[in-house]
Amino acid sequence: MSRWKSRRGQSATNAGVTIILIAVVIVMYILFISPEDRAKLLGEEPPGPGPGPTPGVKQVLLSSTPGRLYAPGINMFEHTMPSFMVFTVTNADELKRAESLYIKNSAFSDKSEELIFFYDPITTADVKLSFNVKKFSGRLIIWLNEYKLFESEVTDASPLPISLPRDYLKTKNSLVFSVSSPGAAFWRVNEYELNNILISGKITDYSGAMAEQHFSIGESEFENLERAVFEFIPDCAPREQGILYLHINNRLIFTSPPDCGVKSSIEISKEFLKPGDNVLVASTNTGAFLIDMPKVTTFLKEIDQPPFYFNVNPALYDAMYFGERGIVLTLRFTDTTSVKRATIEINGYKTFFETQDMIYQTFIDPEFLMIGPNSVKIVPQADPIDVVELRIDVV
Structure with missing residues (x-):
């Protein structure tokens, strides 16, 4: 008899262990499956993107993105x-400077000098050549690129500046200084010694x-x-x-x-x-x-705030009447810095809210609702309001 009782006790123990193992396996399975499958298995609302519905939501009646809303009459x-x-800013500035140069022309030798300077037609204007004359004889000849700029005898020690025509200027320019030939007077030497040679212009910044x-x-x-x-x-x-x-x-x-x-x-x-x-x-x-x-x-143009619609079926309406269910309105905004002031209109019933939070939530009075289609409007008081999400949930 005692042996029979011992076998029955052992069988009960084995059965209990088996049940515990099965329970552990089921719990582990529920924990490791995807959130969507777990929600379906447990009869819960599956999680969605963004902040998601209010905890305890049984049904989503409305989910929309109203965007920017304007107060009526403000256009x-x-x-x-x-x-x-x-x-x-325009200032006179130098493009090229030389301390001195010497040129001569005779029956036995000829010496000229060249100065290279750069020019930007966009920033530079009124380009001039100036110099002092220390020694002179004959006619001074100056070429700007292929254009004869000047040919005359210079007797003044500080002659007037010579303008360089814009039409003959290039990005890279050559000024060639030479002196006229003495001609038949082969014993003569025509020469010029110039000092403080300056090419300047008005440079605009x-x-x-x-x-x-x-x-x-x-x-x-x-x-x-x-x-x-x-x-x-x-x-x-x-x-x-x-x-x-x-x-x-x-x-x-x-x-x-x-x-x-x-x-x-x-x-x-x-x-x-x-x-x-x-x-x-x-x-x-x-x-x-x-x-x-x-x-x-x-x-x-004159802007009318768009209404949004949601449906309340008879079963839900009765559940609200007996206090078994409630309906929550949620507004999600774009910032926590501005103060949002607006009126919520539900089937013509108006309630005012003011908040600086990112999310505003309120229960909808069942007296505002009716069986079938219902409408809701968000009407700003003054400043525009950016509404990222409008939700109406059953809890």
């Missing part, structure tokens, strides 16, 4: 930019001649854009001779000597603008201009 937006300046500013236009703002105006005040010296060029996104919108101190307004075609980053570029060929108080004002 004008100003995009201000910092004041900025464009300018050029264009490093500050161009500057840019940026402004941004939202997707919804661009879609509803009707017209745009660019305004600025050019601050410059009276009788400034330079020309001011203004481009938006590489499209020319202004080219003229501006009226200094007078506010300018320029209509901008929608084709010149784009959603996202826009670039304003100012430049000048000469002079100095302060682009003061620049701004782009956009005028939009």
